[in-house]
Each structure stands twice: as structure tokens, then as C-alpha cells.
Amino acid sequence: MRPGQVRYSLRSSNRKQHYHTGVGDGSQSASAHPGEPRHIGSGWISGVLSVILGAMGLAGVFCFLFPEILTTPEVRDAVPLEYLRALLHLVLVAAFVLGFASAVLRRNKLLGGTGLALATLAVLLGGSTIPGRAVEQSNYLGMDWFLLNLLFLALIFVPMERLFARLKEQGVFRPGWRTDLAHFFLSHLTVQVSVFLTLTPARVFFTWAVNADLQRWVAAQPVWLQFLEILVVSDFCEYWMHRFEHTVPFLWRFHAIHHSCERMDWLAASRLHLVDIVVIRAVTFIPLYVLGFANGPIFAYLVFVSFHAIFIHANVNFRFGWLDWVIATPRFHHWHHSAQFEAIDKNFAVHLPLLDKLFGSLHLPRQEWPATYGIAGNPVPENFFVHAVYPFAPRRFRRKRT
Ligand SMILES: [Zn+2]
Numbered sequence: 350m351r352p353g354q355v356r357y358s359l360r361s362s363n364r365k366q367h368y369h370t371g372v373g374d375g376s377q378s379a380s381a382h383p384g385e386p387r388h389i390g391s392g393w394i395s396g397v398l399s400v401i402l403g404a405m406g407l408a409g410v411f412c413f414l415f416p417e418i419l420t421t422p423e424v425r426d427a428v429p430l431e432y433l434r435a436l437l438h439l440v441l442v443a444a445f446v447l448g449f450a451s452a453v454l455r456r457n458k459l460l461g462g463t464g465l466a467l468a469t470l471a472v473l474l475g476g477s478t479i480p481g482r483a484v485e486q487s488n489y490l491g492m493d494w495f496l497l498n499l500l501f502l503a504l505i506f507v508p509m510e511r512l513f514a515r516l517k518e519q520g521v522f523r524p525g526w527r528t529d530l531a532h533f534f535l536s537h538l539t540v541q542v543s544v545f546l547t548l549t550p551a552r553v554f555f556t557w558a559v560n561a562d563l564q565r566w567v568a569a570q571p572v573w574l575q576f577l578e579i580l581v582v583s584d585f586c587e588y589w590m591h592r593f594e595h596t597v598p599f600l601w602r603f604h605a606i607h608h609s610c611e612r613m614d615w616l617a618a619s620r621l622h623l624v625d626i627v628v629i630r631a632v633t634f635i636p637l638y639v640l641g642f643a644n645g646p647i648f649a650y651l652v653f654v655s656f657h658a659i660f661i662h663a664n665v666n667f668r669f670g671w672l673d674w675v676i677a678t679p680r681f682h683h684w685h686h687s688a689q690f691e692a693i694d695k696n697f698a699v700h701l702p703l704l705d706k707l708f709g710s711l712h713l714p715r716q717e718w719p720a721t722y723g724i725a726g727n728p729v730p731e732n733f734f735v736h737a738v739y740p741f742a743p744r745r746f747r748r749k750r751t
């Protein structure tokens with residue numbers, strides 16, 4: 350039986366749609382104090398931000414202290430040290446100011462106090478004044494990549510989703526946000542391993558397909574044309590690999606983690622099993638490797654993908670009109686995450702809806718959005734650690750019916 354059919358047959362009425370007011374949810378937030386107000390001006394938002402920025406500042410200080418194991422060569426090459434130092438300084442100042450504001454506004458001082466304590470510890474360890482030094486490394490974790498990307502994406506998407514929310518009641522800290530943040534953390538931390546595993550299959554198994562003359566011709570084309578070609582060939586591979594994941598039960602177990610999110614926003618894009626990430630990227634990289642596109646267009650594609658793949662999950666109500674059929678939009682990909690019968694196993698493309706039109710898997714009713722997200726029956730538990738092992742024993746780790 351195809352995974353999609355399982356998903357439909359198990360669809361039940363137990364799907365809950367809890368949307369909460371303000372930026373917090375009452376059930377799963379990191380700072381649940383029953384009875385404490387969370388509205389604007391209550392000190393809750395400033396407290397949570399202070400804790401997050403304090404923790405990020407402390408992690409940033411550790412990057413300065415242990416660059417050999419916590420920083421990536423690409424980030425060190427791309428961003429001057431003075432910029433990183435200034436950014437760390439700003440983050441710590443913000444953590445202090447917001448922590449202080451929360452402590453003043455809120456009767457319970459736990460949030461503000463925690464933010465202040467984290468920022469104080471970061472300053473005591475050297476803060477933004479730790480001198481840089483030459484780095485020699487072989488194995489490393491992408492902590493700096495995690496911190497910078499989280500800050501960058503949050504600054505773009507949080508205001509965007511607050512200003513143009515499709516589901517206005519769904520807060521920033523909606524149910525499941527911590528699980529998705531943990532996925533975001535792990536996928537960035539393991540960047541060295543995942544890049545290695547992404548590139549290796551093409552380099553090991555497809556050297557026979559490389560033709561130097563063809564590669565020279567491909568790389569000599571205009572940059573914009575190479576960019577479009579990369580988009581088409583990579584999305585073609587991604588479409589079929591993605592469709593396989595929905596069709597082959599063993600692969601579906603890994604991909605089910607991505608579909609287990611029941612709230613869609615920018616952070617939900619990160620809910621991916623590492624095997625899912627590597628398999629999709631490795632397959633996508635094969636044609637890029639064989640055809641030999643130039644570095645410039647590939648870099649442009651990577652920048653585009655890293656924004657676009659997150660954008661299509663965002664909780665935004667933008668209307669794109671005819672563009673909906675040209676490039677994947679949030680509405681297009683939201684339908685892919687729906688468990689409604691008509692949307693199951695539809696919209697596999699990541700960039701080009703035309704592929705779904707060509708291969709008979711497009712579902713994009715005019716101006717409509719799905720009513721629910723997730724997998725019917727909710728089989729995947731809402732737990733980051735269980736997500737890691739769930740594909741290997743889905744029956745054992747299956748969520749208890751509630
Ligand atoms: Zn899918």
C-alpha cells in the first residue's frame with residue numbers, strides 16, 4: 350500500500366487545530382507559568398527574546414573561544430571577524446536590555462533573570478572582546494553557521510509572518526516550535542558531514558558520466574541561463590526523488606518526519622530527518638556535478654534555494670496570481686503538507702509547479718488554502734529525539750492515539 354493511501358485511510362477526526370493568541374502558545378512554550386499574562390507589555394515577549402539572545406550570545410562566545418571545533422571555514426572566509434564581533438556585541442546588549450525590561454514588567458523574574466544570567470556569563474567569558482586567532486581544523490561543527498542563519502532568517506521571517514500572516518492566531522512560538530528549532534540546530538551543526546555525504550555519491554559513482562568538453566560548454570554559457578538550467582535539472586531530480594519518498598514505504602518513514610508538522614511557518618521547513626536531507630541533496634547534486642556548471646551560478650542557486658525552501662513553508666498570505674503556476678509559492682507547498690484527500694501525494698516540486706502539471710500531480714485550487722496540515726492519524730510523535738529513530742522502528746515509536 351502506498352504511504353499516501355495509509356495517510357488517507359488513517360485520517361481521523363482527532364486532528365486538533367489549536368491556535369493561540371499573541372506570540373505564545375499556552376501548552377508547550379519554554380516558559381509556561383500558569384496564570385502569567387503573555388500579552389504585549391507583560392514582559393513575556395521581552396523575556397523570551399532575552400533568553401534566546403542570551404543563549405545565542407553565549408554560543409557565539411564559545412565560537413570565539415573554540416573556533417577549531419565550532420566554526421566553519423566557509424563562514425570564516427565569508428564574514429570579516431570585526432563584523433561578527435560587532436554582531437555578538439549587539440546580541441548581548443539586546444539580551445541585557447530585554448532581560449532587564451522583562452524583569453521590570455513581569456512579576457515572575459525567571460525569564461528575564463535567565464536572559465540576564467546567560468548574557469552575563471557570555472560577558473564574563475570574554476564577550477565580544479575575545480581576540481581572533483589562526484585556525485587549523487579537520488572536523489568541526491557548524492555552530493557559527495547555525496547562529497548566523499537563525500538570526501538572519503528570524504529577522505526576515507518573523508516580521509514577515511507577523512505582518513502578513515495567513516493564520517493570524519498562530520503565534521511565533523506555536524506548538525512544535527522547539528522541535529523544529531532542534532532540527533534547525535542539528536542540521537546546521539552537522540553541516541560538514543551532510544555536505545560530505547551530499548557530494549560523495551556523485552563523485553564516486555558518476556565520474557564515468559563526466560565529459561570535459563561538455564562541461565566547458567556548459568560553464569561557458571551566460572550566468573542567468575546556467576541558473577535557470579540548474580533550477581530545471583535539480584528540480585527534476587528533486588521532484589522524482591521526492592515522489593519516490595512518498596511511494597516507497599521505507600523512504601516514506603524518513604520523509605514522514607517532514608510531514609509530521611501540523612503548523613506551517615518558516616521554522617517548520619527545518620523539520621527534516623538527516624537521511625532525508627542527504628538523500629534529496631545527493632540526488633540533486635548528481636546532474637550539477639556531471640554537467641559541470643560554473644561556481645557562480647551554483648552559488649546563486651544555493652542562495653536562492655536556502656531562502657525559497659523556507660519561504661514556501663512560511664505562514665504568509667501573499668497572493669501571487671499567475672506566478673503560482675510558474676514558481677512554487679507558499680500556497681503551492683502548503684497543499685503538499687495537507688492531509689486532505691485531494692491533496693495527498695500532490696505538488697512534489699520544490700521550485701517548478703510545471704513539473705507537477707507535466708507528471709499529473711498538481712493540486713492548486715484557485716486562491717484556496719488547505720484547512721489542515723500533517724499526516725492523518727498523527728503517527729509521528731512530537732519529539733525531536735524520537736524523530737531520529739522513528740524511521741527505523743515506526744511501529745515501536747508510533748504516537749499513542751489520544
Ligand atoms: Zn513530501
Ligand SMILES: [Zn+2]
Pocket residue numbers: 607618662682686
Ligand atoms: Zn515542506
